[in-house]
Amino acid sequence: MFFGTHCSENSKSSGAFTNFAHVQHIFNAMDYNHNEIDKKWQQIWAEKGTYHAPNSSEQPKFYVLDMFPYPSGAGLHVGHPLGYIASDIYGRYKKQKGFNVLHPMGYDAFGLPAEQYAIQTGQHPEKTTAINTSRYREQLDNIGFGLDWSREFKTTDPAYYKWTQWIFIQLFDAWYDQSNDKSRHINTLIDHLNKNGTEGLRAAETETLELTAAQWNAMSEKEQSEVLLNYRLAYRSESNVNWCPALGTVLANDEVKDGMSERGGHPVVQKQMMQWSMRITAYADRLLEGLDRIEWSNALKETQRNWIGKSVGAALFFDIKNYPGQIEVFSTRPDTLFGATFLTLAPEHELVDAITTDEQRAAVAAYKERAASRSERDRMADTKTISGCFTGAYALHPINGTLVPIWIGDYVLASYGTGAVMAVPAHDSRDYAFAKYFNLPIVEVVEGGDIALESYDAKSGKMVNSDFLNGMDCMDAKGKMIAHLEQIGYGKGATQFKLRDAIFGRQRYWGEPIPVYYDNGIPRTLPLEDLPLTLPAVDAYLPTEDGEPPLARAENWTYNGLPLETTTMPGWAGSSWYFLRYMDAHNDAEFAGKASTQYWNQVDLYVGGSEHATGHLLYSRFWTKALYDLGHINFDEPFKKLINQGMIQGISAFVHRINGTNTFVSAGLKDQYETHPLHADVAFLQGDELDVEAFKNWREEYTDAEFILEEGKYYCSREVEKMSKSKFNVTNPDEIVSKYGADVLRMYEMFLGPIEQSKPWNTQGLSGVAGFQRKFWKLFHMGGAFNVSAAPAEKKALKAVHSCIKKVSEDIENFSFNTSVSAFMIATNELTDLKANNRELLEPLVRLIAPFAPHLAEELWEKLGEMGSVTHTAYPKHNESFLIESSKNYPVSFNGKVRFQLELPLDMAKDAIEKTVLEDPRTVEQIGEKQVRKMIVVPGRIINIVIG
RNA sequence: GCCUUGGUGGCGGAAUUGGUAGACGCGCUGGAUUCAAAAUCCAGUUCCUUCGGGAGUGCGGGUUCGAUUCCCGCCCAAGGUACCA
Structure with a gap:
């Protein structure tokens, strides 16, 4: 047979070997024909369902998962499989270790690129999605992943999104009860309102309502439905949203980067709109707490903590001179209250107009207009310019009653806290800059800095100029001040979060329809038997002329004659629970059967990019917790261990x-x-x-x-x-696979370096891994024929194999796959040097390499005459007795510098070692005229002689 | 600014609880083989050197018989986040 497999010319794709026929050479059994062998085993695996995982087993379970891919038109590049290879190796390893391993794959297929393409071409996004997913599937198959394809689905399958819609309904029918710290069915809230109104109600809410039972019961159904929206986990409200005119839709906070849309980079503006949202803020504390119970990288946990942004401090109330109301501020430093020399309100604060004096009215109005005309993006870009305006009004210091001027300034955000701050210029750099600029007084209340130069923001130091707090450490003073404020009724302990509720509706076509219709303005959900609410046909994938979302174009977009919701769900809806569906992917009666979710439980190992830190990984944790509270699953964190692969x-x-x-x-x-x-x-x-x-x-x-x-x-x-198509620097895995085979691609990607690190794709090293594979194959062959000896192996060879087994097993447990590949190379080099081809050595080596190079391993396993798939065999264990050394080549150092080596028995006693070393002529030469000050002998490690 | 993670040869990267820095691979140099090349095999490859040695893991200190590893202070890079009170 003639093949051009080992030629080094750059072939473009499979089947291209005729292009370099000039370098063909004769193949024999010495050569590893990767094209044929890859295909052969991929086919056998598919036919035999080798990687199918049953939903119940005597074996312990292990659930490995890769982050849901979005099948783009560009196909996979070599960066995508990096994580899949790592998870595949780990999954295969676990399987050989006796676990029932679930490793599924599917597609997150709703989203903007397919829709944009549909707008341009008029083609239904379903079509491009189908083309793209089959291309992905083909590319994934070429790499030989041990995936259970029987569980494959797309988020765009109605059979799947039926349950996405069902989950939406569960969240719509739920409220968060803070007294129990869990979500409960909305009926329990209705009971409470019927009996007690809002009295004694502790709920996550959009705004605080005060209702008596009588008031509640007197309300119309529509009024009651509006009250309930204030508490539901999936709710509709008039809210300030990120509107992206170019995309014609709203975006969640995590979809906006630097004031631009994450996809496409279009400008985003703030706008008031009636919107569906998800009350993720109800879970802020539990999302923080849960981080302590999962094995994620520190960086990722920190990113989530920052995003949630919990600050603990106090709410303080300031009376206003000649005005009946109060101003509430939030401060993390109530200890510095005596240093508060003015208040600053956001220009949009509701009290501004009411308290502004006549003299200041014109100036305040001008400032407000100026602030309003500046977009969020301008304000962000320009944080150096200080601006503000005095209202003419004064607040009263809650403790000593001194007059505190009230200013407005756009460094205070209306959307955080109460939109008002007590300014303590001596201990807050922003207040400091503002005070300096407008020449306002600065009063030091915590010792430690030089307030003539800059503010002292550190949270340590003794209190001064602070009445009853003087002399205390500021952190102790904080608690005392809160207690005092509570006593006099001017404040209380309070906590704020940066986390905002997640906007859920999208003015787009290619997403899950929200299963809601409007009955006289009352939003009602569809019953389960009418799900899925499938996407209707439309004549164009664009908004209507009067700005309604594309679904408004559909004929008869109604339910029993009542209008259906026209926005669709965001991209993250389908990916927030897909890991549950894999557990029972074809269940038509439930989102996933209880027996299955109880068996598979959490994802044991989740592999994916860190770019999902504040989106997907937060939303899935939120949905998991909500489903847990509502009794649908019995675990409240989805991903037990997470590995971030580098780019x-x-x-x-x-x-x-x-x-x-x-x-x-x-x-x-x-x-x-x-x-x-x-x-x-x-x-x-x-x-x-x-x-x-x-x-x-x-x-x-x-x-x-x-x-x-x-x-x-x-x-x-x-x-x-x-790596991106637009930069023309993309390498396609198919090219590597056709040229070197799937196993070389797999091992090379692992050999590149630690899995978490980002690194440039450089094909130069590929030849090293390809050479290794050839060498490994040659261990089993001689003179062109398969040749493995039944004779017992020599000690040195056994040691090489068993230290490899030990190293590789440890490395896999530590996700250090790059060093495993080195270990295979070392063992192969040693066995080649020893000309060792004993079955006793090679048989365990095949089982050892199977997770990394499954095609190669299967082929050799078959040639060894073994029955069945190597993936079903036990992972080898090393035998420590082969590794024991009898002597050690000691490095002998003088003052910490190695001068020579000395081979000594390992069981030699310390004083005998000292004696031998001191008698060595090289030691005598090193010492010369000097004195031996000290001698350190660590048996089995080093010898160090201090001279001087 | 703040948070996180990193910084080791020409390159990707190794190095257990502090114990021979540079494993493994690439590249490079020399050699074998070849008419020649590719492929393959062998040897060498941190830098400087007067060939005795000397220096060396971002920089400066410290602890130690001994530090890539531990401590203190800086510098740089990547990622996250940002008037969040």
């Missing part, structure tokens, strides 16, 4: 065009001209050298391009960037 970056290539010409200059000469860099496709490069012809044929505009060469070659400059 694989691309190394972009640039050509340099001389400005205003079609002439390109090689990288080394570019500084001699005025040039502009342009991306060139990395496929045209061999090293840094550009294939000029390929480049010319790339695009019409380059056909006539001219090139200024260096030594007859055109070199590109290189830069590490995010």
